[in-house]
Amino acid sequence: MKKVFFGLFDSKKLAAQLCRMLNGELAEFTLRQFPDQETYLRIESSLEGKECIVACSLNQPDSKILPLFYLCRLCKQLNASRVVLIAPYLSYMRQDIQFHPGEAVTSELFAQLLSEMVDELITIDPHLHRKHSMSQLYSIPCIVLHASGLISTYISDHISNPLIVGPDSESEQWVSQVAFSAGAPYLTLEKVRKGDMDVEISAPEIAEYKGHTPVLVDDIISTARTMIGTVRHIHEAGLKPPVIIGVHAIFAGNAYQELQQAIVADIVTCDTISHISNKISIANLIASNIRQE
Numbered sequence: 001m002k003k004v005f006f007g008l009f010d011s012k013k014l015a016a017q018l019c020r021m022l023n024g025e026l027a028e029f030t031l032r033q034f035p036d037q038e039t040y041l042r043i044e045s046s047l048e049g050k051e052c053i054v055a056c057s058l059n060q061p062d063s064k065i066l067p068l069f070y071l072c073r074l075c076k077q078l079n080a081s082r083v084v085l086i087a088p089y090l091s092y093m094r095q096d097i098q099f100h101p102g103e104a105v106t107s108e109l110f111a112q113l114l115s116e117m118v119d120e121l122i123t124i125d126p127h128l129h130r131k132h133s134m135s136q137l138y139s140i141p142c143i144v145l146h147a148s149g150l151i152s153t154y155i156s157d158h159i160s161n162p163l164i165v166g167p168d169s170e171s172e173q174w175v176s177q178v179a180f181s182a183g184a185p186y187l188t189l190e191k192v193r194k195g196d197m198d199v200e201i202s203a204p205e206i207a208e209y210k211g212h213t214p215v216l217v218d219d220i221i222s223t224a225r226t227m228i229g230t231v232r233h234i235h236e237a238g239l240k241p242p243v244i245i246g247v248h249a250i251f252a253g254n255a256y257q258e259l260q261q262a263i264v265a266d267i268v269t270c271d272t273i274s275h276i277s278n279k280i281s282i283a284n285l286i287a288s289n290i291r292q293e
Contacts, residue, residue, distance in 0.1 A: 001051050001081060003290075006071060008056040009064055010274035014088070015055040017283040022290060024053070031067055041070050047080040053290065054085050054118070059250060059273045061091040065113070072117040082119040084290070088272035088282055089248045090123040096130050096137075111137035122289060124272055124282060125219045125247050143289055147247045147270050148174060150280050152181030154268065155215055159243055163212035165189065165234075167226045175217055185209070189230060207237040213265070214242035221246035221269070224255035231262040241265040249275035 003024040007015025008031070019026045028044040052075040056068050068085075075083050092110035095103070114121060115138050122143045126134065134142040155162050155178070164186035166175030172188045179186035187205050206214070214234050216227055227244055234242050241263050249269035251259075256277070259267060271278035 001049075003051045003053050004045055004047060004080075006052060006054045006056075006075075008054065008068060008071065011055040011057050011086075011088075013274075014057075014086070014271070014283060014286070015053070017281075018053065018055065018086075018287050018290070021283065021287040022292075025050075027052075029071075031071070039067050039070055041067065041074060043071075043074055043078060047075055047078040049079065049081050052080045052083045054083060056085065056087060057089045057273050058087045058091040059089050059248070061110075069113075069117055083117070084120045084122065085114065085118040086122045086286060086290075088124045088270075088286070089250075090121075090126045093127045094129065107131075107137055112139075115139040122286060124270070124285070127220055145282075145285055145289055147272075147280070147282065147285070148177045149181060150270060150282065150285060151217060151245055151247075152178050154245070154280050155182040155184065159213055159215060161212050162215045162243075163187070163209045165206070165214050165216045165230065165242070167216070167218050167230065171218065174219070178217055184215075185212070189233075206233060206239065210237075210239055213240050215245060216242050217245045219246070220248045220250055221259075222250040222252050222255065224251065224259045227259055228262045231259075231264060235263055243268065245269070245280075246277075247272060249273045249277055251275065251277075 003022060004027045005015045005019040005024050006027045030042045032040050034040055072083050092106045095105060096107040098105055120141045124145045125147055131137060134144055162184045164175055164179040164184050166172055166188035169188055175186050216230055231242060243265050244267045246269045267277045268279045269275055269277040270280040270282050272282055
């Protein structure tokens with residue numbers, strides 16, 4: 001089945017890479033806003049009987065979701081056989097329970113919306129909290145990919161004598177996989193979050209690894225409070241400046257600049273979200289998991 005690739009917003013590069021790798025067709029379409037900020041959309045490519053692969057990472061989702069909705073619906077109206085969404089970063093995973101009366105459980109509502117828009121979802125390391133699988137939220141098939149192998153390879157290729165450091169006990173299973181594949185020791189920190197911008201970090205064993213290069217690994221770097229607190233502990237323990245590696249480069253506000261100022265050797269992220277720190281490509285990982293027919 002012929003595949004037609006659409007790249008929305010900062011996922012245009014990913015769509016072009018996947019199109020080349022899978023010998024597909026890059027869609028011809030126009031997506032823009034009128035002066036009053038309403039969306040104009042036109043698809044020039046023929047979609048009759050074809051599979052539409054839509055790449056759209058869903059950071060800053062509120063400005064993306066309506067154009068994405070229009071595109072996916074229009075693909076179906078133009079008789080596409082199916083629509084697959086590739087969202088390397090998947091938003092609205094945090095609020096998965098009602099803490100106070102009247103709160104919206106937005107992870108469920110967002111999942112319902114996407115499940116009505118597309119036939120399949122491919123994503124990387126979604127930040128599941130109290131849910132154990134995507135099937136608890138999404139009613140469509142979901143392919144969940146993991147960047148741990150890509151990160152392990154990067155560490156093996158670029159960092160000598162690494163010590164893999166996880167931000168909290170919840171990260172231990174993920175960090176241990178990265179460390180095992182990279183052939184490196186690891187430890188996890190003790191984290192107490194007092195607020196969105198207030199995090200306390202404890203790293204009692206870290207001083208034992210003064211001959212290593214600390215590599216701080218996390219799935220999402222958002223406010224960077226956890227990373228900055230950890231970097232301070234590393235500095236106080238007399239270790240080398242650490243390398244920071246994250247899957248999803250959210251970097252809210254001035255988080256990236258503040259992390260740079262915290263005395264780090266390097267900041268590296270996967271290109272699930274377009275950012276200056278991107279050094280690990282996800283294209284091959286995704287291409288190998290797109291259904292071939």
